[in-house]
Amino acid sequence: xxxxxxxxxxxxxxxxxxxxxxxxxxxxxxxxxxxxxxxxxxxxxxxxxxxxxxxxxxxxxxxxxxxxxxxxxxxxxxxxxxxxxxxxxxxxxxxxxxxxxxxxxxxxxxxxxxxxxxxxxxxxxxxxxxxxxxxxxxxxxxxxxxxxxxxxxxxxxxxxxxxxxxxxxxxxxxxxxxxxxxxxxxxxxxxxxxxxxxxxxxxxxxxxxxxxxxxxxxxxxxxxxxxxxxxxxxxxxxxxxxxxxxxxxxxxxxxxxxxxxxxxxxxxxxxxxxxxxxxxxxxxxxxxxxxxxxxxxxxxxxxxxxxxxxxxxxxxxxxxxxxxxxxxxxxx
Amino acid sequence: xxxxxxxxxxxxxxxxxxxxxxxxxxxxxxxxxxxxxxxxxxxxxxxxxxxxxxxxxxxxxxxxxxxxxxxxxxxxxxxxxxxxxxxxxxxxxxxxxxxxxxxxxxxxxxxxxxxxxxxxxxxxxxxxxxxxxxxxxxxxxxxxxxxxxxxxxxxxxxxxxxxxxxxxxxxxxxxxxxxxxxxxxxxxxxxxxxxxxxxxxxxxxxxxxxxxxxxxxxxxxxxxxxxxxxxxxxxxxxxxxxxxxxxxxxxxxxxxxxx
Numbered sequence: 001x002x003x004x005x006x007x008x009x010x011x012x013x014x015x016x017x018x019x020x021x022x023x024x025x026x027x028x029x030x031x032x033x034x035x036x037x038x039x040x041x042x043x044x045x046x047x048x049x050x051x052x053x054x055x056x057x058x059x060x061x062x063x064x065x066x067x068x069x070x071x072x073x074x075x076x077x078x079x080x081x082x083x084x085x086x087x088x089x090x091x092x093x094x095x096x097x098x099x100x101x102x103x104x105x106x107x108x109x110x111x112x113x114x115x116x117x118x119x120x121x122x123x124x125x126x127x128x129x130x131x132x133x134x135x136x137x138x139x140x141x142x143x144x145x146x147x148x149x150x151x152x153x154x155x156x157x158x159x160x161x162x163x164x165x166x167x168x169x170x171x172x173x174x175x176x177x178x179x180x181x182x183x184x185x186x187x188x189x190x191x192x193x194x195x196x197x198x199x200x201x202x203x204x205x206x207x208x209x210x211x212x213x214x215x216x217x218x219x220x221x222x223x224x225x226x227x228x229x230x231x232x233x234x235x236x237x238x239x240x241x242x243x244x245x246x247x248x249x250x251x252x253x254x255x256x257x258x259x260x261x262x263x264x265x266x267x268x269x270x271x272x273x274x275x276x277x278x279x280x281x282x283x284x285x286x287x288x289x290x291x292x293x294x295x296x297x298x299x300x301x302x303x304x305x306x307x308x309x310x311x312x313x314x315x316x317x318x319x320x321x322x323x324x325x326x327x328x329x330x331x332x
Numbered sequence: 333x334x335x336x337x338x339x340x341x342x343x344x345x346x347x348x349x350x351x352x353x354x355x356x357x358x359x360x361x362x363x364x365x366x367x368x369x370x371x372x373x374x375x376x377x378x379x380x381x382x383x384x385x386x387x388x389x390x391x392x393x394x395x396x397x398x399x400x401x402x403x404x405x406x407x408x409x410x411x412x413x414x415x416x417x418x419x420x421x422x423x424x425x426x427x428x429x430x431x432x433x434x435x436x437x438x439x440x441x442x443x444x445x446x447x448x449x450x451x452x453x454x455x456x457x458x459x460x461x462x463x464x465x466x467x468x469x470x471x472x473x474x475x476x477x478x479x480x481x482x483x484x485x486x487x488x489x490x491x492x493x494x495x496x497x498x499x500x501x502x503x504x505x506x507x508x509x510x511x512x513x514x515x516x517x518x519x520x521x522x523x524x525x526x527x528x529x530x531x532x533x534x535x536x537x538x539x540x541x542x543x544x545x546x547x548x549x550x551x552x553x554x555x556x557x558x559x560x561x562x563x564x565x566x567x568x569x570x571x572x573x574x575x576x577x578x579x580x581x582x583x584x585x586x587x588x589x590x591x
Contacts, residue, residue, distance in 0.1 A: 213423065213425060213427040214427055216385065216423065216427070217427040219388055220420065220495075221494065222413050222441060222445065222498070223444050227444055232429065236431070
């Protein structure tokens with residue numbers, strides 16, 4: 001609340017009697033606007049925390065019983081919760097990791113081209129098109145992946161199996177290929193295209209925020225463009241790059257439609273990323289089973305959701321910690 | 333190591349806008365040359381054309397000849413990256429690399445040129461450069477701390493150490509003291525006196541006393557009128573410039589009766 005207005009008028013319109021009244025040190029203006037803003041910001045921050053806590057509590061309460069159901073609920077391919085969730089977790093993470101391996105270098109490259117290499121008349125339209133990619137619904141990507149991309153990728157599957165298959169260890173990843181191309185690899189590629197825009201948009205933004213002063217310092221020392229990027233842009237943008245990757249990973253982990261539609265689902269746990277059938281992802285599994293659920297199965301599905309929630313959290317914290325560690329070392 | 337610079341008929345553009353017109357001068361080797369003039373007269377722009385930093389700005393270009401050691405810097409076969417390794421630069425605001433330690437900051441340019449080097453050789457370069465920049469005694473016990481942790485004046489001397497570590501032929505300084513307090517300024521000026529034995533130094537300054545104190549030659553830049561390109565009004569030994577300038581405009585500017 002603003003303080004009583006008497007002193008203010010006294011200061012602004014001094015008369016002979018009030019001339020020796022000292023200045024009004026309590027600002028009449030401060031407070032209201034600041035307090036409204038601080039309140040709104042605090043409320044927003046608390047809301048997001050509450051929402052997160054709410055999701056967690058819901059998953060924990062509804063899913064708690066899902067961990068210890070009778071064996072037949074997990075059937076026909078598993079006997080316990082662990083047996084049920086582990087293939088799904090593997091499926092989730094293999095698809096997401098493939099997506100990241102493809103999307104991250106590509107996104108960083110595109111972001112760099114837009115922010116530092118391309119002339120403006122190319123950079124602006126390219127940035128716009130990339131942003132448009134983010135607006136395409138995931139069902140559309142799923143359709144495209146299932147009915148077009150998968151077929152196109154069959155030769156790649158065969159080639160990968162023939163060239164890399166015989167190599168020990170690495171060959172494990174490229175076993176018997178899927179004749180229709182509807183493998184984890186294809187799902188991962190579709191996911192990569194889906195997470196590309198968000199990673200690109202964020203990294204582009206942080207790259208272009210690099211202080212000109214730092215860039216010129218590097219150039220003036222005789223750095224080439226790429227050396228300048230390595231010396232100034234990447235260190236400056238590192239935290240933002242991690243945020244971008246984490247957001248992309250979050251989207252890949254949680255994506256349902258594209259994976260559901262592209263992947264031919266199986267339950268055998270194997271490292272073969274081009275296999276005929278592979279475990280689907282947790283999110284896709286929930287979407288698939290949700291309709292035909294029994295009450296028991298619903299608990300199990302929620303429990304798998306809880307596992308995904310916690311894993312995502314863990315990965316996020318881990319990434320933050322790794323970045324924070326190198327920054328803390330510098331600040332010491 | 334120090335080399336002279338011969339400049340003939342240099343025009344500098346930002347896109348279609350002619351910013352600096354028709355500059356001719358010879359910058360002596362192993363001396364300090366100062367550029368003075370009002371804001372916006374193109375002296376910084378001209379300085380940045382001496383190591384091809386001007387063209388970093390999109391659309392910016394330079395016409396004319398700038399010859400260092402017999403080589404025209406704007407010859408089509410010349411790589412701007414190579415030019416910048418020969419002609420170092422210190423900026424208006426200190427700009428050490430924020431993620432690098434003091435040690436790594438000094439070596440930053442050298443690592444670009446030489447790639448991997450022995451630890452002992454690197455230590456030697458760091459000490460020599462920091463001593464050269466009058467910073468060694470202040471930082472020798474915390475070489476692995478970040479360069480951003482230093483005071484403004486120390487940061488600027490760190491930037492000078494970084495620039496001289498690659499042993500350039502010429503050192504350009506763009507208002508190196510404008511963000512510093514008088515004590516740090518005095519430290520940098522003393523340093524400039526020492527550095528001119530090894531380097532050709534070109535400095536842009538807004539501070540007339542500084543130009544008088546540190547430089548051997550002075551160039552006065554001015555605008556003919558607002559919107560017109562900047563040009564070199566007078567180029568003379570500093571003593572003559574401040575005692576008995578050839579051009580009445582120079583005298584008006586130096587004595588504070590500008591216009």
